[in-house]
Each structure stands twice: as structure tokens, then as C-alpha cells.
Amino acid sequence: MEEQQKKVKEYIDAGLAARDANNFEDAKNYFNKAIELKPNDATGYDSRGFAKLNLNNYIGAVKDYNIAIELDPNYAGTYNSRGVAKSCLNEYKGAVKDYNIAIELDPECVIAYENRGIAKRELGDYEGAIRDLNKAIELAPDYAGAYKNRGEIKGESGDYKGAIEDMKKALKLEGFSDDAYTDCIESYELLLNGYDGARKVKKRKVRELDNIPSWINDDNVLINDYDDTREEEEEEEKEKKDTKFNDLPF
Numbered sequence: 001m002e003e004q005q006k007k008v009k010e011y012i013d014a015g016l017a018a019r020d021a022n023n024f025e026d027a028k029n030y031f032n033k034a035i036e037l038k039p040n041d042a043t044g045y046d047s048r049g050f051a052k053l054n055l056n057n058y059i060g061a062v063k064d065y066n067i068a069i070e071l072d073p074n075y076a077g078t079y080n081s082r083g084v085a086k087s088c089l090n091e092y093k094g095a096v097k098d099y100n101i102a103i104e105l106d107p108e109c110v111i112a113y114e115n116r117g118i119a120k121r122e123l124g125d126y127e128g129a130i131r132d133l134n135k136a137i138e139l140a141p142d143y144a145g146a147y148k149n150r151g152e153i154k155g156e157s158g159d160y161k162g163a164i165e166d167m168k169k170a171l172k173l174e175g176f177s178d179d180a181y182t183d184c185i186e187s188y189e190l191l192l193n194g195y196d197g198a199r200k201v202k203k204r205k206v207r208e209l210d211n212i213p214s215w216i217n218d219d220n221v222l223i224n225d226y227d228d229t230r231e232e233e234e235e236e237e238k239e240k241k242d243t244k245f246n247d248l249p250f
Contacts, residue, residue: 008038027051042072061085076106095119110140126157144173160192
């Protein structure tokens with residue numbers, strides 16, 4: 001029995017090492033072996049669920065997390081992970097329920113607040129989403145991801161000024177230049193300033209930005225206004241050039 005336990009630990013450790021190296025297929029295989037030797041241990045199922053989650057096998061992940069929870073119903077991390085898997089399956093209401101339990105078990109679980117906020121966003125509950133991100137930031141004030149997600153949620157709900165502030169904070173915390181952040185900030189500034197602000201923004205079409213939230217491109221009126229502004233500017237430039245050409249002494 002002692003030798004078997006030792007072997008299980010070896011498989012778990014090997015699986016975790018493979019997971020940390022982003023080799024999730026190997027990780028899953030190691031966890032399979034651990035489960036074969038010790039089928040009543042929640043750790044093996046929880047760990048294999050994470051590997052399956054990263055292999056995009058969301059249904060398989062949920063099944064493993066279900067078993068892990070049956071074996072150990074008091075570990076907040078498993079509920080949080082199952083919530084992520086459910087979110088990947090667009091089961092956002094079920095995901096919120098799992099995040100609720102994770103938070104009840106661990107009231108300082110930052111990632112559960114963040115994930116619940118993201119799920120609430122998908123359900124259209126922007127106020128609830130922002131409350132959850134506020135709590136995540138309260139618990140981890142240097143966590144850039146929480147500011148980024150809160151910024152996107154503020155942007156979707158029309159608080160462009162708040163979105164810009166959060167994105168700038170996230171960028172500062174990251175400590176390096178990131179086009180995903182700077183493009184979002186530039187786009188929110190355009191949305192905040194409206195038509196008049198379009199003239200002040202560098203000549204870049206909103207639809208050409210790859211890293212901004214997709215919902216921004218749904219604002220067809222703004223995009224059309226921006227394009228019209230560009231056409232007007234180009235026409236003005238052309239007229240200036242024609243005038244200069246006509247004034248030449250020949």
C-alpha cells in the first residue's frame with residue numbers, strides 16, 4: 001500500500017510538471033495512471049479535469065470535476081474550475097452557481113470573483129459583474145487582469161471614462177507596452193469623445209484594430225462617422241495641395 005501511494009504521488013507530480021510545461025496531453029495521461037491506482041482520490045480527478053479543460057474537452061472536464069467534488073466537496077478550487085468549464089460551454093448560470101460555492105468556501109478567492117464577474121457580464125448583469133471585479137481588485141489591488149476585465153465591462157455598459165482609467169491602470173501594472181491595452185484605450189477615447197473626438201485621434205479606422213473588444217465594432221454609426229471624418233480630412237488635404245500647386249509661379 002505504501003509503495004502504491006508512492007507511485008500515485010510520482011504520477012501526480014509528473015502530471016503537474018507536464019501541466020506547468022503546457023503539455024496537457026501528457027499531463028492527462030499521468031493523471032489517468034494515478035486515478036487507476038487510487039480511484040477514490042479527488043486530486044487525480046481535479047488535476048485531470050484541468051488538463052482536459054486546456055485540451056478544450058470541456059464536457060470531460062466537467063465530468064472529472066463532478067467526481068472530484070463528490071470525493072471532496074469542500075475544496076473551493078474545484079468549484080471555480082468547474083465554473084470555468086461550464087462558462088466554456090456557455091452555461092453561464094451554472095457557472096455562477098459554482099463560483100458562488102467557491103466564494104462561500106473561500107471568501108478571499110480572487111479568481112472566483114473575477115470569473116463570476118465575467119460570467120455575469122455574459123448574462124448581461126453589468127452591475128453585478130462590476131461589483132465582483134471591484135471585490136477582486138479589493139483583494140488583489142495589483143492584479144492587472146481584474147482591471148482589464150472591469151474596464152471592458154465598463155466600456156460595454158457605456159462608462160468609457162471608467163474603462164479608460166481601468167485599462168491605463170492595467171497597462172501600468174503589466175509594466176510593458178501591450179497593443180491589446182493601448183488599442184482598447186484609443187478606441188474607448190474615440191467612443192467617449194464621439195464625432196468631434198474622431199478628428200483628434202490618429203487616422204486609424206476602428207474596424208482595423210485587431211485587439212479591441214468585438215462589441216465596439218457593432219457601433220456602426222460611430223464607425224461610419226469616423227470614416228466620413230477621414231474622407232472629409234482627405235478631401236481637405238487634396239484641396240490644400242491643389243491650391244499650392246495653382247499658386248506655383250509657372
